[in-house]
Structure formats: structure tokens, C-alpha cells
Amino acid sequence: MTLETFFHENPRVALAFSGGVDSAYLLYAARACGAQVRAYYVQTAFQPAFEREDALRLARELGAEMTVLPLDILDREEVCANPPQRCYHCKRAIFSAILQAAAADGFDLVIDGTNASDDAGDRPGMRALRELSVRSPLRECGLTKAEIRARSREAGLFTWDKPAYACLATRIPTGEVITAEKLAATETAEAELTALGFSDFRVRLLDGCARIQVRPEQLALVLERREEILQKLKPYYRAVVLDLEVRGE
Known part of the structure; x- marks a missing residue:
């Protein structure tokens, strides 16, 4: 399947948007394919300010609608206790917030930027995505990180060479309270x-x-x-x- 086919079959989508390489290209591709897409950026204490600024800049440059959803992630004991499955609990909270906001805006499908290079066995948060029926077009279409960077560069996206960035919580050892x-x-x-x-x-x-x-x-x-x-x-x-x-x- 190609992204063109995906967006032809799913012309109205809500995008979980981080401002990183993958979701940035996915936002570009959705608009290039003529889909009606709205980006949702969930702001928590785990995201540094520059990520939000990058997301806002890209949405502005692409003329895309973007909604910022504040979320008090540290109010959730299962997250701030920092257990081995913290990422799962965090993803559940973030994507649940996006699903709720997207539904209120009339979107039935939420997508994210997981790509074909991401190892499902190495990403605890992927279980949350499956449980919440979040789809990953880049992964479904077999697009790797290298391909996404190359396509992003060709499209003129400033994110094409942006380094991979894991959230601030990953800097704190597992088991230590965040x-x-x-x-x-x-x-x-x-x-x-x-x-x-x-x-x-x-x-x-x-x-x-x-x-x-x-x-x-x-x-x-x-x-x-x-x-x-x-x-x-x-x-x-x-x-x-x-x-x-x-x-x-």
C-alpha cells in the first residue's frame, strides 16, 4: 500500500503530532494527498519547549490546523512512579486525550508517525496504540526512517535532518520517581x-x-x-x- 492509497481510503484523519521527523512528514503527506487532517500536539512536562515550537512552525508552514492539548501527566501515579511500563501508561494517557479531542472535532480515525524501522518489540508504547486502534500509515506502507528523511528533504521540510528525540522522562532511571x-x-x-x-x-x-x-x-x-x-x-x-x-x- 502507498500513502496515496491510505489517504484515499481514509480522507479524514486526526494526527498525533510531535514535531519530529516522522509525524512531520506524515502531516505533509496527508495534505499533499488531499486528506482533511488536523494535527494534535499533547503538551506535557515530558516535552521540552523546542518540540512544541517545531510543531507549531511546521503546521504554520504547511498551512495545517493544529490543536495543542495540555495534559498533566505527572498527576498519574502509574506514570510518575516510573515503572518499566511507564511508556505504555504514558501513551495510553496521551492517545486517549487525542482520541477524545478528535472525536469531538468529528474525526473517527487517529494516526501516528510510527515507521517501518521501529521495532514493535522494542517500543512498549506500541501496545497502547494497538489497544486504542491508532493506525500507523508510515509503518503500514513500509516506509523506513531513512526513506522518510529523504522524502522530507525533497519536500523541503526543515525537520528532514532533525535528530531523533526521546521524551525527557527517558533521562530518569526506571524506578526513580519522576x-x-x-x-x-x-x-x-x-x-x-x-x-x-x-x-x-x-x-x-x-x-x-x-x-x-x-x-x-x-x-x-x-x-x-x-x-x-x-x-x-x-x-x-x-x-x-x-x-x-x-x-x-
Whole structure:
């Protein structure tokens, strides 16, 4: 199946929109295929401000309708307790909010940007999508991450080379309670490192310390900007350490 076929068969869709590479291309494709699509961005404490700004910018550039739905995710014990299945509970909450808002706006189908490169066995949140009957056109059409980036570049989307970004909650070890303060410290720390020239990195919480993970090609930059990094991050962490392993999500 192609995206053209999907949107011909489903001409009215609500899109779970994050502002990332995949959902950005899906929004573009839906409009290019003539579908009536509305993007829904769920704002929680897990999303940094730049993600919302990217989402708003793309919707504006594409002339697409976008609704921002505030959600107090930290009000949910099953999420902020940070159990191994946190992602499942979080996805259930987020997509339930989208389904409710979309239904009120007259949309019967909700889609998301899961692609063919995403391993279902490695994505706890996918179970929530299946249970809520959320469809993933990119995955159904066999489009991989590399193909989506290439198509996004061809379409002129500024998101085509945007690094993959997992939510702020992934920076806190499983089993450690998630708080607004810990999330705010993480967001601030990562914003500070971005301003210092780092990209595609993580600042993880480890026993009150900031554990920095960067790509190998940016290790030299860590040493070059060492004093600035310490100055920026020490107000929020007990210590600042460098993890020599390549970062994960």
C-alpha cells in the first residue's frame, strides 16, 4: 500500500503530532494527498519547549490546523512512579486525550508517525496504540526512517535532518520517581549544551549527577568546553560526569 492509497481510503484523519521527523512528514503527506487532517500536539512536562515550537512552525508552514492539548501527566501515579511500563501508561494517557479531542472535532480515525524501522518489540508504547486502534500509515506502507528523511528533504521540510528525540522522562532511571523539578533540570541542562554547540546528545540523571552522553565526534568539544559545561550544569546537579558509551534513546 502507498500513502496515496491510505489517504484515499481514509480522507479524514486526526494526527498525533510531535514535531519530529516522522509525524512531520506524515502531516505533509496527508495534505499533499488531499486528506482533511488536523494535527494534535499533547503538551506535557515530558516535552521540552523546542518540540512544541517545531510543531507549531511546521503546521504554520504547511498551512495545517493544529490543536495543542495540555495534559498533566505527572498527576498519574502509574506514570510518575516510573515503572518499566511507564511508556505504555504514558501513551495510553496521551492517545486517549487525542482520541477524545478528535472525536469531538468529528474525526473517527487517529494516526501516528510510527515507521517501518521501529521495532514493535522494542517500543512498549506500541501496545497502547494497538489497544486504542491508532493506525500507523508510515509503518503500514513500509516506509523506513531513512526513506522518510529523504522524502522530507525533497519536500523541503526543515525537520528532514532533525535528530531523533526521546521524551525527557527517558533521562530518569526506571524506578526513580519522576518530578517536575528533575524534568526542568534536564530540559535546562540540554538547552545549555545545545547553546554550547552540542547536538544529538543526552543529559541523564544518575544518583543526583548529570551523566552526559555525546556522539564520538563531539568528545573533543566536551573537553574544549569543560569549564562552561560545569558552570552551566552544576547549579542543577551534584556532579557532572561524562559517559563514554554512545547514547541510546
